[in-house]
Each structure stands twice: as C-alpha cells, then as structure tokens.
Amino acid sequence: MQISIIAIGNKMPAWVNANCDEYFRRMPKDLSLKLIELPAQKRIKSQSIDAIRRKETEQLLAAVPDRNNIVVLDERGQSISTRLLAKKLHDWQLDGRDVCLIIGGPDGIDFSVLAQWKVGKTLGSEWRWSLSSLTFPHPLVRVIVAEQLYRAWSVCTGHPYHRE
Numbered sequence: 001m002q003i004s005i006i007a008i009g010n011k012m013p014a015w016v017n018a019n020c021d022e023y024f025r026r027m028p029k030d031l032s033l034k035l036i037e038l039p040a041q042k043r044i045k046s047q048s049i050d051a052i053r054r055k056e057t058e059q060l061l062a063a064v065p066d067r068n069n070i071v072v073l074d075e076r077g078q079s080i081s082t083r084l085l086a087k088k089l090h091d092w093q094l095d096g097r098d099v100c101l102i103i104g105g106p107d108g109i110d111f112s113v114l115a116q117w118k119v120g121k122t123l124g125s126e127w128r129w130s131l132s133s134l135t136f137p138h139p140l141v142r143v144i145v146a147e148q149l150y151r152a153w154s155v156c157t158g159h160p161y162h163r164e
Contacts, residue, residue, distance in 0.1 A: 002098040003033050005145055006063045008056050008105035009138055010037035016139040023146035031093065031153060033146060036063050040105050049107050057110040060102050061117045069099045070126045072109055073141060077128030082162065085148060086155035088127070101129075103141055 005020075024033045038059045041052045064070060069092055080088075092099050102109065118126070131144055154161035 001031055001093055001096070003031070003092075003101065003149060004036055004063075004068075004098065005033065005101045005103065005142060006036045006038065006060050007103035007138070007142055008038050008040050008060065010039050012037070012139050012142070016142055019143040020146045023143075023150045026150050027153060031089075033149060035142065038063065050110070052105070053107045053110045054113055056105045056107070057113040058117075060104065060109075061114065064100045064102070065098070067097055069095065069097050071099060071101045072114070072126070072128050073101065073103045073131065073145070074109060074128045075130055075133070075135065077130035079130045079132065082148070082151055082155060086152040089149065089152040090156050101145060103138065103145070106138060 020035055024035070027033050038056075041047075041055050041059075043052065131141065131148075136144065151162050153159070
C-alpha cells in the first residue's frame, strides 16, 4: 500500500525534509510513504483568500488518483489516539486501496470544492483528521504526520518504537 502526503508548499526548510525522509525510510516497503509537494498560490492583494483556498484545493485534488482513500488534515476533524490511528492504518491495509493525506495551505481546504470533486469519482472513504486543537506551522505538520504513521505501523506490528 502507498500512502501519499499531498501538501501545499514546496520550499521547506532542510530540517523538514530530513525528518520526513527519516520516517519514510523506516517504513516497510509494502507500506511506503511518499510526499508530493505542490506550490502555494501567490498571495496578492487583488485576490481573495477564498479564491486562493479554492485554487490550492483544486491543485491538491488534481494530484489524487482514483480509487484512493482520502484523509484531509483539518483542525475541525476527528482527534484520535495513536491506537485508533493504528486501527485505521490496519483497516486501510485490509481495504487494499492507497491512501492520500491532504495538507492544505495556510488558509486551509475549500470543502465545497472537495464535495464537487467527489461527484463522479471512484473513491475509497474520506476522513477528516485533526492532529490537535493546537495550530501547527505547515512544515511541522508534515513531520508530525510522517512520525505518527510510523508510530501507528509500530503499534500494528508490535515494534518497540511505541511505548505505553
């Protein structure tokens, strides 16, 4: 199974790439992680935040292949434990579809675009995931997601990385 993290922003500090690469490297070959970075829309005064959000959401969705489960990182999403994430990871593996985790730009996701895009698409499930009720910088979100997926895998396999 392939898990793709599709994120707005392609000029990240070196520490972001180094940390993500470390967790990507640790994952087993049959459960690989991949990062797809998309450029952020230029912020100009004559363009509204809604228009920017819409364009970035369209960019993200254009990168999602058919028949993928979609996870949207959203502050209003479901906040879960590591154990529940491990169960979701296990369920995704049983489902057999690849998974795309969507990380919007600084202005978030346009959910009306997402709803329109889903019409006529062959998709797996969709889930909104909140990492925390805190707000994190976008570069850090990538690292947290990569680490949490590795941690969930370690729970599923009994690997000693996760300790309770």
